[in-house]
Amino acid sequence: MGLFDTVSDAKIKAGDCTDIYFVRTEEVLKKEGINPLVSMEVTAAALPDTWGIFCGLADVLALLEGVPVTVDAMKEGTLFFAGEPVLRITGQYRDFCRYETAILGFLCHASGIASATAHIMCETKGRPVYSFGSRRQHPSIAMMIERAAWIGGADGVSNTCAPPGMPVVGTMPHAMVMCFKTPEDAWRAFARDAPIAVPRIMLCDTYCDEKAESLHAAECGATAVRLDTPRSRRGNMRAIIDEVRWELDSHGYSRVQIFLSGGVTKEDVIAYRDCVDAFGIGGAIANAPVVDFAMDIVEIEGTPKAKRGKKSGIKQVWELVCGKHRTLPAGQAAPANATPLIVRYIENGKIVQQSGIQAARGRVLAWIRHVADEVSAQDAAVKKDKKNGTKGKTGTKSPG
Ligand code: PCP
Numbered sequence: 001m002g003l004f005d006t007v008s009d010a011k012i013k014a015g016d017c018t019d020i021y022f023v024r025t026e027e028v029l030k031k032e033g034i035n036p037l038v039s040m041e042v043t044a045a046a047l048p049d050t051w052g053i054f055c056g057l058a059d060v061l062a063l064l065e066g067v068p069v070t071v072d073a074m075k076e077g078t079l080f081f082a083g084e085p086v087l088r089i090t091g092q093y094r095d096f097c098r099y100e101t102a103i104l105g106f107l108c109h110a111s112g113i114a115s116a117t118a119h120i121m122c123e124t125k126g127r128p129v130y131s132f133g134s135r136r137q138h139p140s141i142a143m144m145i146e147r148a149a150w151i152g153g154a155d156g157v158s159n160t161c162a163p164p165g166m167p168v169v170g171t172m173p174h175a176m177v178m179c180f181k182t183p184e185d186a187w188r189a190f191a192r193d194a195p196i197a198v199p200r201i202m203l204c205d206t207y208c209d210e211k212a213e214s215l216h217a218a219e220c221g222a223t224a225v226r227l228d229t230p231r232s233r234r235g236n237m238r239a240i241i242d243e244v245r246w247e248l249d250s251h252g253y254s255r256v257q258i259f260l261s262g263g264v265t266k267e268d269v270i271a272y273r274d275c276v277d278a279f280g281i282g283g284a285i286a287n288a289p290v291v292d293f294a295m296d297i298v299e300i301e302g303t304p305k306a307k308r309g310k311k312s313g314i315k316q317v318w319e320l321v322c323g324k325h326r327t328l329p330a331g332q333a334a335p336a337n338a339t340p341l342i343v344r345y346i347e348n349g350k351i352v353q354q355s356g357i358q359a360a361r362g363r364v365l366a367w368i369r370h371v372a373d374e375v376s377a378q379d380a381a382v383k384k385d386k387k388n389g390t391k392g393k394t395g396t397k398s399p400g
Helices: 009-013 020-032 057-064 093-121 139-151 174-179 183-193 210-219 237-250 266-272 357-388
Strands: 037-044 069-074 085-092 129-131 201-203 224-227 257-261 278-281 293-300 315-319 325-329 342-347
Touching: 009 057, 020 093, 037 093, 057 069, 057 085, 057 093, 057 342, 085 093, 085 293, 085 315, 085 342, 093 129, 093 139, 093 266, 093 293, 093 357, 129 139, 139 357, 174 183, 174 201, 183 201, 183 210, 210 224, 210 237, 224 237, 237 257, 237 266, 266 278, 315 342
Parallel strands: 129 278, 201 224, 224 257, 257 278
Antiparallel strands: 037 085, 037 293, 069 085, 069 342, 315 325
């Protein structure tokens, strides 16, 4: 037992963090002398939202390195849809069956966070979003949460244990404000003492009305005010934000930005993106619903075989020139100019390519830009229709 209720890397790597039925399965198959060559695919039958972002592969590679299996998978940061295989493992079943629990755990959780983040980022209209939610989960997985949020397109993360290569951001908690006699004392101290590169974002709802605190914070050197009002006390948040903006502007602080945090959801981003300059999002990212991946045998000894409800045979997912996906039997010819989305990562236990965070993020950012461009084109078409009096002629393009 370690100090905390966590499982060590060594135990996970050894396959000792597993569901007991896999241990029983191993025992029975061993006694019976059965160990078939199988291919298993990881697929989600349904998704929390229309599309997902594949994430968590790097941990799967670390887990399976040295295990005599071959792994083919989508690259991290790849967009996927329900029913598409995202990962395939081929090997003698007994050699890897006990790893299923950890493999799915890595993929379900990380893909859930990356997908939720990307869905939020598609709605920001360019407003930055920061991942503030590592406190919503066990600290031992803070690095995983921030990695998945960054791959999903967040502009920065708050946890000091985030992997290198991403901005770690944050300013002050309510507790810091309360350690001083007045909020003004706290803001002035922060303006004086925080590292020069840290933006002077002052938390403005500790004791009083957001409008009054925001004005005072601006007078104390704020470059932005953060409104963290708990949902239970919010009232009409738009009216509060509008009022804060109005008073800041009319007192000569139009450059002071407004940040919103505290229980912010994707719906809040949509509701306030026109009047808020940036968002801090915790639970809606860190507690995102997991992607409900399953891992199923699709071939035994080279022969297609699957349980009911699953399609037999190994598959390839093709990205067509139009951007749509098509899933075909792996042996079937590629559609014209299509790109295969499932590629080799482990060859008989040896990693043949690594999964990089920044490349994964790049794929998601490209998708987010694509969605934003489509939305802008639709908005422009709707405006044009309205102007020409041709209401309702504009259609909505499906993402995949
Ligand atoms: C924390 C922080 C953010 C919150 C978390 C984000 O709030 O100020 O607003 O997480 P959420 O989206 O799940 O709400 P508190 O824990 O209230 O922090 P503090 O009072 O210490 O600033």
